[in-house]
Amino acid sequence: MIRPGPEQLSSAAVDDGTPIDFNELRSARMRKVQSVMSDLRIGLLLLGGEANIRYAVGGRRLWTAGERPWAPTCIISASGEVRLMSQYDTGVPPEVSQENLFCLTWNPANFGAQIAAAASGGIERIGLDGASMTMMDVLDVAVPGATLVDASGALLDARSSKLPAEVTLLELATQLAGEALLAASRTITPGITISELRGRLEAAIRSRSVCVPADSDRLALPVRSVSDLVSSGDAIVMRSALLHAGYEGAVTRTAVCGAPTPDHRAAERAWQQAWEALLPVFSPDLDGAGLHDALAAIPAVDLRKSTARAIGLGVERKIGGSLHPHDPLREGSVVMLELTTCHADAEVTAGCPVIVGPKGGVTMTTLHPAPIVVCGS
Amino acid sequence: MTSQTIKTTHNSCTVSRLDDTLRPLCKVRRAGHLAETGAYALIQGWGDQMTDIDTAIDTRAMQAERGSRLRTTMDSLDLDAVLLRYGPNVDYASGLPTPIADSSHIASDPSAVLVIASDPVPHVFSDSGAIPIDIDSDHSHPPLDIAGDDAADRLWDAIRSCLGDARISLGVDELTAALACNLGGLQRHTDLTGAATVMAIARSCKNSHEVACIEKAETINEQAAADIRDLLIPGARHNHVAAEFVSRARALGADGNVIDPIFHPVRPRLNEGPFTPNGEPAFPLPGSDYLLADGDVCWVDTGILVHGYASDFGRTWIVSDDPQPTADQHAQFEQWRGVVERVLEKVGPGTTGAELMEAAGHVHGRRPVLNHFYLIHGIGLESAEMPLIGTDLGPEMDSMMILEPGMVLVLEPVIWSDGSGGYRSEDIVLVTEDGYRKLSGDDYWPFRSAS
Numbered sequence: 004m005i006r007p008g009p010e011q012l013s014s015a016a017v018d019d020g021t022p023i024d025f026n027e028l029r030s031a032r033m034r035k036v037q038s039v040m041s042d043l044r045i046g047l048l049l050l051g052g053e054a055n056i057r058y059a060v061g062g063r064r065l066w067t068a069g070e071r072p073w074a075p076t077c078i079i080s081a082s083g084e085v086r087l088m089s090q091y092d093t094g095v096p097p098e099v100s101q102e103n104l105f106c107l108t109w110n111p112a113n114f115g116a117q118i119a120a121a122a123s124g125g126i127e128r129i130g131l132d133g134a135s136m137t138m139m140d141v142l143d144v145a146v147p148g149a150t151l152v153d154a155s156g157a158l159l160d161a162r163s164s165k166l167p168a169e170v171t172l173l174e175l176a177t178q179l180a181g182e183a184l185l186a187a188s189r190t191i192t193p194g195i196t197i198s199e200l201r202g203r204l205e206a207a208i209r210s211r212s213v214c215v216p217a218d219s220d221r222l223a224l225p226v227r228s229v230s231d232l233v234s235s236g237d238a239i240v241m242r243s244a245l246l247h248a249g250y251e252g253a254v255t256r257t258a259v260c261g262a263p264t265p266d267h268r269a270a271e272r273a274w275q276q277a278w279e280a281l282l283p284v285f286s287p288d289l290d291g292a293g294l295h296d297a298l299a300a301i302p303a304v305d306l307r308k309s310t311a312r313a314i315g316l317g318v319e320r321k322i323g324g325s326l327h328p329h330d331p332l333r334e335g336s337v338v339m340l341e342l343t344t345c346h347a348d349a350e351v352t353a354g355c356p357v358i359v360g361p362k363g364g365v366t367m368t369t370l371h372p373a374p375i376v377v378c379g380s
Numbered sequence: 381m382t383s384q385t386i387k388t389t390h391n392s393c394t395v396s397r398l399d400d401t402l403r404p405l406c407k408v409r410r411a412g413h414l415a416e417t418g419a420y421a422l423i424q425g426w427g428d429q430m431t432d433i434d435t436a437i438d439t440r441a442m443q444a445e446r447g448s449r450l451r452t453t454m455d456s457l458d459l460d461a462v463l464l465r466y467g468p469n470v471d472y473a474s475g476l477p478t479p480i481a482d483s484s485h486i487a488s489d490p491s492a493v494l495v496i497a498s499d500p501v502p503h504v505f506s507d508s509g510a511i512p513i514d515i516d517s518d519h520s521h522p523p524l525d526i527a528g529d530d531a532a533d534r535l536w537d538a539i540r541s542c543l544g545d546a547r548i549s550l551g552v553d554e555l556t557a558a559l560a561c562n563l564g565g566l567q568r569h570t571d572l573t574g575a576a577t578v579m580a581i582a583r584s585c586k587n588s589h590e591v592a593c594i595e596k597a598e599t600i601n602e603q604a605a606a607d608i609r610d611l612l613i614p615g616a617r618h619n620h621v622a623a624e625f626v627s628r629a630r631a632l633g634a635d636g637n638v639i640d641p642i643f644h645p646v647r648p649r650l651n652e653g654p655f656t657p658n659g660e661p662a663f664p665l666p667g668s669d670y671l672l673a674d675g676d677v678c679w680v681d682t683g684i685l686v687h688g689y690a691s692d693f694g695r696t697w698i699v700s701d702d703p704q705p706t707a708d709q710h711a712q713f714e715q716w717r718g719v720v721e722r723v724l725e726k727v728g729p730g731t732t733g734a735e736l737m738e739a740a741g742h743v744h745g746r747r748p749v750l751n752h753f754y755l756i757h758g759i760g761l762e763s764a765e766m767p768l769i770g771t772d773l774g775p776e777m778d779s780m781m782i783l784e785p786g787m788v789l790v791l792e793p794v795i796w797s798d799g800s801g802g803y804r805s806e807d808i809v810l811v812t813e814d815g816y817r818k819l820s821g822d823d824y825w826p827f828r829s830a831s
Binding site: 052053054063064065066067068069070071072073089090091092093094101104105106107108109110113131132133134135136137139140151152153154155156196198199201202203205206207208209210213214215216217218219220246251312316317318319320321324325326327 | 466467468478479480481482483484485486487488489507522523525527528551552553554555556557558559560561563572573574575576619620622623624626627628629630631633636637638639640642654655656657658660662663664665666667668669751752753754768771772773774
């Protein structure tokens, strides 16, 4: 695994020393987007979803937590020409011309003007990955009579099967996430607060090359403790999830402050056995219902706490839960699998990405394969 | 890696508390600011100040008051119900917090709220484990499945199960693409309209608990910024300064960080780049790991959350072992103060945005704003929300913005003189019955220090 060294001046996703031809990767992703447009017979694609924009265009934008109201901040023509809302050309790939950048705007009419200009040749069908009531009014004026087409599902399908370079980037991001988790876990000592620990993990993520935290809410959670103060013997679930070059890296481990008890070790063995038992089910066509059944068949697994999410440029979708229980995984999908196992009063939660393959899942390499990280001793 | 190690010399120390394999050697200018133990010098009165603010925050009362205000606003606009999917709106209406996570995480686990004007308890549709305790089981539902060809029918079935079959006036904020492609399926049953207006009116005036949350967030943000500002020295890496900031803010009680912390050097001449479509200074650039250089003038912009409410800390700092603003830089700071003071003289109930823009005037032949932003924005569950004044929505919109008690305003004029660079800071004020109360601090280091 090649990763940025400490002195590497990686200023963007495109120059951090990974053996990736980012020009070719962006080009390959855009071809898949254009294929979606062709299949749906749409002449213009309006994107507001940040992950879709990352996929189609690449580049690096100011990261903010949470959502923004939907707006077509990226407009793609069938030819691949991109109009992008960006206040500067920093981090914008060279194939997006300066003339096609438009300013951050608060005025919906300015989006209408961009859409109308992109549709000037006469566009009958326009694809969307979302919408807002405000933007529906804008579209009525900008492209009257155009048929709107839901492109969100097709784009998600296109993104779900990974190109080889994308798998490499997911591995790199996961490596960075694991490093950050280990670095932060080494600062755990009795007396540290959970709030401090969350800050240290977030700082460890941000210190690595150019990474942003993907999920700041769940960085560190104490197991069966109501106190914010960590004591000797406490277990803490640490979730290191980050975005690097737009791709999600995720590692979860249970940090035990002090010596793990025999029950911790028993829960750890149960976790390892469960992981090995589950890997074969991660073959194409596994769906949420199938995963639920596989998890339910292992008594040591806490079904309520175990999760699976397809990842790529962030999270693509939840596997399981009440939505879309029968949507199958595809070969080449990558799933962040997190299992919780219990033994007596001890509980271990750990996980990392799994690549879906014809012969079952393959675990992405992590720095620390064991589910428990011992610290503070 | 060595943890919790701070080596001190006479006037500087090397910070390696977290991970010295990747952290640069950051000399800290003033020994004692970061103490040998890793403790920081808290702003005077910090403990009392935080206790006072915490006492003023009752999250259940805050939610009850928000719900009441929203339903009153719905009544005034003749809305029977609003369906909300946008995170800050969901939080406002129900108390279900928006995860502090990448947008892709939130989209994969969607929540929605249906507020009925005649029902004090909102209906929450979510898989989240964070359903507020005041939402009873009759009002708690699985997430809405509104993708696919029959999305509109399924959504109407869900609404009908809460409201009955009668035709209603319904406000909606965010649509799925599937709904956008079949709006007719909803319009068969409802008088459909956008929810942006009702939510902007409701959210723009804060109750006392909301104000206290913003004040607490801003206080934490200012303290965290003060604690790490000495790290802005030549050779420091931007992302390591950002890392120290988020770590410090968490330790001080922030629930999370919501934006790439910006410590962004701004070149004094526009032709030094980067390119911008409107010819304005490029701001705010995304986080990176560039090395800060001696004399860089950094426009700082950071934001953290407390109970979902944002802070907004903007200042201009200078990268140096001993930052001493030049005469030109001092003059720009004074011009910025002048704009703020002229605007604040006018702030109070009944003042329009247009009057505030007029008060701001022109400096160096231009409006003292970045043209892609604003002179003033509101702050609350989003770091920039209504009221927005001085945007590209134009003077007519500014004249329609009328200040009311309870609005929290962030004033962020920008002074720019091409060739000399610029000055940017942010002040936060609460509009009161008889004027305003400042919520942000008075430390404009290195230009003027409160101490």
